[in-house]
Amino acid sequence: MGMKENRLDGLAIPKHVAFIMDGNGRWARAKGKKRTTGHREGSRTLKNICKVAYELGVEYVTVYAFSTENWKRSDEEVAFLMRLLRQYLKESVQEAEKNNMRIKVIGHIEGLPRDIQDKIELLEKVSIQYDGLKLQIALNYGGRDEIVRAIKKINHELETDVLQHSDINEDLVSRYLDTSGIPDPDLMIRTSGEVRLSNFLLWQLAYTEFYFTEKYWPDFDKNALEDAIIKYNETERRFGGLADET
Ligand code: IPE
Ligand code: IPE
Numbered sequence: 535m536g537m538k539e540n541r542l543d544g545l546a547i548p549k550h551v552a553f554i555m556d557g558n559g560r561w562a563r564a565k566g567k568k569r570t571t572g573h574r575e576g577s578r579t580l581k582n583i584c585k586v587a588y589e590l591g592v593e594y595v596t597v598y599a600f601s602t603e604n605w606k607r608s609d610e611e612v613a614f615l616m617r618l619l620r621q622y623l624k625e626s627v628q629e630a631e632k633n634n635m636r637i638k639v640i641g642h643i644e645g646l647p648r649d650i651q652d653k654i655e656l657l658e659k660v661s662i663q664y665d666g667l668k669l670q671i672a673l674n675y676g677g678r679d680e681i682v683r684a685i686k687k688i689n690h691e692l693e694t695d696v697l698q699h700s701d702i703n704e705d706l707v708s709r710y711l712d713t714s715g716i717p718d719p720d721l722m723i724r725t726s727g728e729v730r731l732s733n734f735l736l737w738q739l740a741y742t743e744f745y746f747t748e749k750y751w752p753d754f755d756k757n758a759l760e761d762a763i764i765k766y767n768e769t770e771r772r773f774g775g776l777a778d779e780t
C-alpha cells in the first residue's frame with residue numbers, strides 16, 4: 535500500500551463532480567439479470583464512489599438518481615426504484631455518520647411519496663452536522679423544472695416586494711435554484727455511452743468539463759474515476775478567455 539504510486543499525484547482534483555448514473559438496466563441485461571438487479575448494484579456503486587471521491591479530495595458530489603421523466607417507466611420499475619430509494623435514504627442516516635457526509639436532496643421533493651419526503655427531511659436534518667463530503671442527490675429532478683420553480687419563487691418575491699426587478703441577476707437566479715450555495719460542478723461524468731444531458735443541471739453545467747464513458751454505472755469504480763480526473767487535467771478551462779501562452 536505505502537509504496538504504491540498514486541496515479542493522481544500532482545494533478546488538480548475537481549472540487550465538485552456531478553454524475554449521470556446511467557446504464558443500470560443494460561448492465562443487468564448484459565449479465566442476463568433483471569433491470570432491478572442493476573439498480574441495486576448501482577446503489578452500491580454510489581456508496582463506493584462517494585467514499586472514493588472523498589478520499590481523492592473531491593468536496594462535492596452530485597448524482598442524478600431519478601429524473602422528472604423517469605415516471606414514464608413501467609409501474610413495476612418505478613415502484614422498485616421508490617423501494618430502493620426508501621432503503622437507501624434509511625441506510626444513509628448511518629452511512630452519513632460513518633463517513634461524515636452532508637447529504638442534500640435536490641429536485642421537486644413535493645412530487646415524491648409523502649413517506650419519502652419525511653425520510654429526506656430526517657436525513658438532511660441529521661447530516662447537516664457533518665462536514666466531510668457534500669453529497670447532493672437529484673430526485674424527481676429536471677433542470678427545466680428546477681428553473682421553472684425558481685422563476686415562480688422569484689416572481690412571488692417580486693409580488694410581495696421582497697425583491698425588486700433590479701435585484702435580478704445571475705447570482706440571484708443561482709440562489710433560487712435547488713443548488714443554492716453549492717459551487718457549479720467542475721466535472722460532469724456520464725456512464726454507459728449516452729452523450730446527452732437528459733435534463734440534468736442545465737444552468738449549473740454552463741462551464742463544466744464533460745466526460746463520457748462506455749462503462750455502465752454498476753461497473754464504475756475508483757480506477758474509472760481516476761481516469762476521468764486524469765482526462766480532466768488534460769484540458770485547459772478558459773471560461774471564454776484566451777488560451778495560456780506557453
Ligand atoms: C440509470 O440506469 C438509473 C435510472 C435512470 C433510474 P437506467 O435504468 O437508465 O439504465 P439503462 O439506461 O436502461 O441501461
Ligand atoms: C438519466 O438517465 C436520468 C438518471 C440517470 C437518473 P435516463 O436513462 O433516464 O436518460 P435517457 O432516457 O437515456 O435520456
Ligand code: MG
Pocket residue numbers: 556557558
Ligand atoms: Mg438510462
